[in-house]
Amino acid sequence: WSSYNLMIKMLGQAQHLGEMEQVLHEAQRKGFNMDVVGFTVLIQSYGRAKKTEAAVGAFKRLKDSGFEPDLVAYNCVISILGRAGDHEGVRKIYNEMLRDGKEPDVYTYSSLISNFGKSGKVDEARNFFEEMIHRDITPTVVAYSALIHAFLYASRVDDAFEIFQDMKGKGVEPEAWVYNSIVNGLCKAGQLDKAYELFEKMKEENRIPPDLVTFNTIIDGLGKAGQLNKAKQLFTRMKGQALVPDSITYNILMDAYRRAGEEDEVHRLFQEMSSKAVTPDLVTCNIMIDTLGKAGRTQEACSFLDKMTNQGFSPDVFSVTSLIDGFFKAGEVDEACWLFERMRRKGVEPNVTLYNALIAGLAKRGQMQQCFMLVQEMEDKGWVADMVTLNTILDGLCKTGQVREAVRLFNEMKRKGQGPD
RNA sequence: UUUGUGUUUUUAUUGU
Numbered sequence: 001w002s003s004y005n006l007m008i009k010m011l012g013q014a015q016h017l018g019e020m021e022q023v024l025h026e027a028q029r030k031g032f033n034m035d036v037v038g039f040t041v042l043i044q045s046y047g048r049a050k051k052t053e054a055a056v057g058a059f060k061r062l063k064d065s066g067f068e069p070d071l072v073a074y075n076c077v078i079s080i081l082g083r084a085g086d087h088e089g090v091r092k093i094y095n096e097m098l099r100d101g102k103e104p105d106v107y108t109y110s111s112l113i114s115n116f117g118k119s120g121k122v123d124e125a126r127n128f129f130e131e132m133i134h135r136d137i138t139p140t141v142v143a144y145s146a147l148i149h150a151f152l153y154a155s156r157v158d159d160a161f162e163i164f165q166d167m168k169g170k171g172v173e174p175e176a177w178v179y180n181s182i183v184n185g186l187c188k189a190g191q192l193d194k195a196y197e198l199f200e201k202m203k204e205e206n207r208i209p210p211d212l213v214t215f216n217t218i219i220d221g222l223g224k225a226g227q228l229n230k231a232k233q234l235f236t237r238m239k240g241q242a243l244v245p246d247s248i249t250y251n252i253l254m255d256a257y258r259r260a261g262e263e264d265e266v267h268r269l270f271q272e273m274s275s276k277a278v279t280p281d282l283v284t285c286n287i288m289i290d291t292l293g294k295a296g297r298t299q300e301a302c303s304f305l306d307k308m309t310n311q312g313f314s315p316d317v318f319s320v321t322s323l324i325d326g327f328f329k330a331g332e333v334d335e336a337c338w339l340f341e342r343m344r345r346k347g348v349e350p351n352v353t354l355y356n357a358l359i360a361g362l363a364k365r366g367q368m369q370q371c372f373m374l375v376q377e378m379e380d381k382g383w384v385a386d387m388v389t390l391n392t393i394l395d396g397l398c399k400t401g402q403v404r405e406a407v408r409l410f411n412e413m414k415r416k417g418q419g420p421d
Numbered sequence: 422u423u424u425g426u427g428u429u430u431u432u433a434u435u436g437u
Contacts, residue, residue: 005422047424075424110425117426146426153428180429187430216430223431248431251431259431286432293433321433356434363435392435 005041012414017049040073055080075107082115110143119149125150138257141172157185176208187221195221212243216252225258247281258291266291286318293326301326321354328361363396387421
């Protein structure tokens with residue numbers, strides 16, 4: 001059986017499910033009886049191929065063949081159902097497992113915590129963590145990390161930080177990426193000082209010094225908070241520590257200067273990239289287009305778009321939105337509409353933000369009928385108007401003297417429970 | 422022979 005299991009596993013991992021099933025039939029024809037491990041290999045193979053139903057089917061066959069699933073089999077099914085977002089299924093199997101008298105282990109809990117966390121059910125994730133402790137199971141770095149990520153995913157940085165401290169206190173060493181996640185969470189929550197403090201403490205607390213991602217994260221946090229000088233200082237410092245800035249580092253800095261309206265510095269950094277042989281990526285291009293557009297240099301933005309296309313980049317919805325917005329702000333409405341059409345022919349799918357940019361441009365010109373048509377078109381495509389859409393339309397109505405209409409829409413949205421913000 | 426944590430960092434739209 002072990003050779004057959006190995007074959008099945010290899011074929012399953014290579015996503016050759018047809019051949020995998022052939023081997024399975026051959027084994028059965030030759031009189032090999034499947035054992036629990038064999039079924040588990042099969043379940044796992046289906047799981048990796050995202051064939052959740054087939055995996056569950058194999059689990060059923062395991063039980064129908066008179067076997068009792070062992071802990072590993074249960075863990076596999078729980079993990080697969082969790083990844084598929086089937087929390088009811090997860091609960092069912094978990095309860096079944098307890099009824100069978102199988103003690104969950106740290107693998108079971110890590111999987112449960114991660115999957116519930118990822119679907120926004122942080123409190124349930126935490127409950128599983130506590131249940132694990134009550135069972136006297138010592139959390140590993142994996143279990144801790146899963147819970148920390150569950151909290152960060154729910155924007156609960158303080159809770160994440162508490163677990164992070166607890167983890168270190170228990171002598172479990174976080175890996176660099178957990179530090180980085182926490183630093184990022186703190187930055188995004190506006191707790192820049194705390195983020196910076198942790199960043200500085202990294203090397204003494206842990207044997208792992210801040211890496212490229214840590215620097216990028218903290219530089220971005222500083223840049224978004226408008227602390228450009230400090231950001232630039234760290235940029236210098238990272239180079240002194242033998243870290244090589246990548247395109248993301250440059251994008252972060254360019255974006256910071258773009259926000260601050262320091263257009264020249266954006267262009268200088270773009271030049272510096274090529275002199276340092278850092279290859280620009282799509283985000284770099286998009287920042288350049290946005291910078292040019294916001295400066296009213298729409299022709300240059302337009303040729304930048306053509307140039308990047310010739311160099312093999314496919315402009316995405318970000319590139320197009322920036323350029324369309326630039327056109328509108330420069331009063332070039334026809335060009336904006338032309339680009340929108342061209343984009344659709346090229347197969348770039350518009351999203352809510354792009355529609356919002358169009359609506360804002362037309363609203364500013366008082367073309368409210370066209371705005372409503374776009375909202376209709378957007379909703380026909382299955383997009384849901386967001387708060388920016390509503391605010392844009394309300395502003396447009398007010399500025400065109402249709403205040404009563406605006407109030408009516410305002411009340412209607414309020415009744416539907418959509419805003420106001 | 423089979424199981425667990427990895428968007429860790431960057432870009433667009435409204436309100437002046």
